[in-house]
Amino acid sequence: MIKYFSFLSFFLFIQFNLLSQIPSLGIEDIDPSLMENANSVVLEEKIKVEIPEIDKQIITKYRAVVVFNKNGNQAVNAYEAYDESIKVKEVRLSIYDKSGEELKNYKKRDFQDYSAVAGGTLYSESRVLVADYSPKSYPYIAVFESKVESNTTAFISPYFPVSDYYSAIINSEYTIGAAPDLEIKYKAINNDENSLQITQTENVINISSNNVKALIPEDLGLSKKKFFTQVLFGLNYFSLKGVKGEGKDWSTFGKWINESLLAGTNDIPETTKQEIIDLVKDVPTDVEKAKLVYQYMQDRTRYISVQVGIGGWKPMMANEVDELGYGDCKALTNYTKALMDVAGVQSYYTIINASNDKEDITENFTAIQGNHVILALPQNDESIVWLECTNQQVPFGYIGASTDDRNALVIKPEGGEIIKTKKYELNENKFSTIGTVRLNEEHGIKVEAQMTSSGVLYGQHYGLESIDEKDRNKYYKNYWDYIDNIEIQSIEVDNNKDQVLFTESVVFDAESYATEIGEEIIVPINVVNRSNYVPSRYKERKQPLVISRGYNYQDIVTIEIPMSNSIKFIPDAIRIEEDFGKYEFLVEKINETELRYTRYLEIREGIYPREQYKNYRSFRRKVTKGDNQKIILTK
């Protein structure tokens, strides 16, 4: 009972209407150290979230930001998204000049109303209210205020004190209160420097953050989600567009997904059922069956997203996917699972973050997470085969860089479980080039190159199989952009889906490859795989060196020179090894008219201390230098 009262008083305290407050701070109050690298500075931000009932969430925002230049405009963020379940009660934007005089004022009716249909989406009820302000001079101050009410409490926007690069903050505050029986929880992430002041009383959490300098994105650094300080929030009892749910831990959360979102969506029409039964009837093992079912699904579906109501969370019915032949990731995964059920192969619906940055589902914080769904096939040896169901071309069990090596939420009938997806190791991520280069008397070359990629690298190459001749030509001319005058003679590709190997065989000619100066002919030796990549330099590197995946590249190339020439100079062997990688380049003379070079480049996965970044740059410089070595011939 006491709890209840304190809860009530909390709401009396934070309820306020939009006042169109003029910010108490002005541009002159900004400490010069905060202006460093800042395109914008948040003077003051106040976000209040109230959750008085399981199906009511009220979010009030106030944000005053100084914008110094065009790139800072995005920090104004003058928009609110809405749909059937989210109502924008109030929204307002006021613009002041640097001396605090009001220039412009947008009330709700002045905001533009747009459909928020993203690419690849056929229909979505998501809409957005946006104020289009076109600044005529800088700096200016924008004050954005809004009040939004939602019947969904499964989602509580996380708190990012600093929301983007090149933006500093002076004062930012986030307050959240929820009815006690909903059991609110939070988790601060990337708060190593303790820049957040957090106080929790009963059911109210107050977090503030002051005087934070602007961050700069860095090459080979951490992703925003792994670098920016943020706080996640969740409820143990919540509502998702009218569907009540609970999630104390992953097990109960998983059970809820199963019962409320997945149950009853897996009916398959009889004809399809029969086709699947016939398809797998004499197949001995589950893996073989699963392969056939996966192929069946790939052959008759495509990815289209339709987001209506709870459909944003609940998969479209399997029999509807069967009928229409399309669906989004949830629908296609759920359909595949339904087909696997018919074939008698066990599989689990799995929620994951799709991104190249290996973003985990945060293991010790149970709440709705993830942006993608894949299918897990448990194997006898307790390993798991992961299936991407939105791609018609990938081999069975291939997930590639978008969902590899990260925590995913696997929904088993008995509940949810966090499991790490497949990791592609250095040895597996291999790119090998075998080639022959024939130099002619006119200094032109004829090149035959065969390149094979596997592992994560397979995913970057197999698309070459399905593009037309013109685009392929373009691709190779850009791949070897350091060679002018390329005339492609032939291109053949072989996509070995069973072994997940992609092989490209290319033959091309190029005139005037070598340069004649006086009696000498200078020939850049590495014709087919030259790296010119050196990461950017930073005066003061802030982030560690992040290499997300290991790779290895192996080249063996034979060079034939004209009989009339003789070899005057070949470069010395290079061998460099560092913590993060290895590079070897060796040129050998086979006979008077034949040379062979072998090149090996290995990059090792890891998060290395920031001091190593400098060494990595120097390593890549040496690689570039090694790859640009020349041999000298005489006439």
Add this chain to the structure above:
Amino acid sequence: MRKILVALIVLFTVLVDAQDFKIGKLKTDQFDITSNFEAKTPAFFIKKERFSEFKLNDWEEGWYAQKIVHNIIKINTTNGLDYGTVTINLYKRSADEERVNNIEGYTYELVDGALKKTKLDKKSIFKTTLSERYDQVSFAMPNVKEGVIVEYSYEVFSPFWKIDDLIFQEDVPVISYKAEVKVPEIFEFNTYYQGKYRCTLEQENKRKSFNFSFRQQGAYGTKTQNTRIANMTITEAVYTYSKQNIPPLKEEIYTNNLENYRSSIIFELASAELSQGKKKRFATSWEEVVQTLNESDRFGKPLLKTNFLKEEGQRFRESYPNQKDRAYSIYEFVKNNIAWDGKYRSRVDRSLKKAFESKAGSSAEVNLLLVALLREAGLTSHPVLSATKNYKVPIFPTLEGFNHILAAVALNDRLTLLDATERFAKPGQLSENVHNWEGRLVRPDGSSQKINLFSKKHVQEQTLVNITFSEDTKARGVFKKRLLGDNEIAFRKKFSNKPMATQEAYFRDQYNLETLTDFSLKSDLDSNAEISYKFESQELLEVINDKWYIQPLLFLKENENPFKASTRETPIDFKFPFIERKIINIEVPKTHTLQEIPEPIKLLMTDNLGEYSLTISQNQNVIQVMSIFKLNRTLFPPSEYETIRSFYTQMLERQTTPLVLIKK
């Protein structure tokens, strides 16, 4: 009542119209058709058909345009699956809006030689309100996968008297294109081709008789609910366009807006004669375009109501007796006081007074305000209609061909063009986006003048590098670069107001320099765009077999030939005619000298279109390299591609031949 009537009319139309094509009757032999262009093309149109005509069903509703689209598309690879999803954008303005009807579709699949047909379900059709002006109807065809054929048709009713462009070139091949356009005698349209390909045209006139409803007028002109049916007979011109095997349009480098090169036929309404003898002309000649514009509330008339600027004009008149100073300060005044809202418009959406008071406006509002103020200040100024590069090529006398207005002011008997939407332009400078074909200067007396908007002036880039190599092969040097001309705008846009660290990092990364110090960048309007810095590098010299090899242009050489493709479909756009001057002074230790001094080189393009020269000289231990690249035109037709490509090849070959230094 009105709504019910509309619904009835639609039904009526459907019943009366015998469709000129059949849908849902595809034969298996259509699966034998292959594209002659590319085996791996994602998809191809077996048939692309359009039927356009004008209809009058109800006198009060008036004439409207009806468009029927009918496509048959083979999905050839999985990359073509998106051709099974269709989106239709519908325009609306106040109470008038376009509508879609009769969406019908089938997906055909060949299963063991038998045709399997699936019908598009109504629940796969969605309507979304995109914005205040546009709705969107979209649908996804069922069972779309590699190897199927999709067929769909729909009708669009438009209360706006327009015939949408006949687009017969797609991103994938079109095997057979056909369009039938029926124009009743009361309308006149001008047609224009865009792009490389042409259709064959057949034309005939037909008599057409039809019924329409009207409401009988009551006594004294009052309206009654009595709907009567009347009959009308008119002559209709029937144009049939057709073309077989149209290759796909593909992205090429050095183009501005690819859509400008998509082969299509554009229709522009020239006149309408709704009741006999009362012909309303829209545009057929420049005289008529100008007349329409001068009489328009959204163009000519606002320029007559400029009393609110009188005082302001007087102020400038008094403060700046010199006309040029006056014009330039008015230009700065408008730039600094009226914010451009980012929208290109060729006509205003509200009065100039309102725009002036709200201190913001579209490009038409900003620059008509500029014209008005220049006039109020006693200068001769006129608006110039123009089309920006991301809009289209304005190839004919038209209202719709333009999306922007510039201000022209007469100074010392010469016209200076001003664009107050471009904050980073000095008076007379125009951004790349505005340098597009021709504009039209419009005078109040009804006369007009063609204005060439391609830049005639070369933009200049001057780079000076003084570099010193020490005996340990390390180099230190000074870099200076200056831009002159309209290229300064893009430079200022890129660097103005950016944190110093960002600017510095950009130049360090640009040439991969190890250290960069004493950095200075000028991007303000009062000076030329300039950069200078000191640098150090270890990568600029290669020692092979005891000899030193230095690239004559150091890091300033072109790294690759941008023109890699062997053929070219669209014109090559260099943005501006230009002169690039690079002077490099290389100081080497006294111990080293050039093995031999390379011969000077001069490459000339035919017809004086361009030239390149590279001169290398040695004075004691200083080697001077001078490289001048000059191009005299902005736009080159595809027929000149080979000339340009081989010119680049030769230039690159010379630039990358290293200097060889030996020990004395």
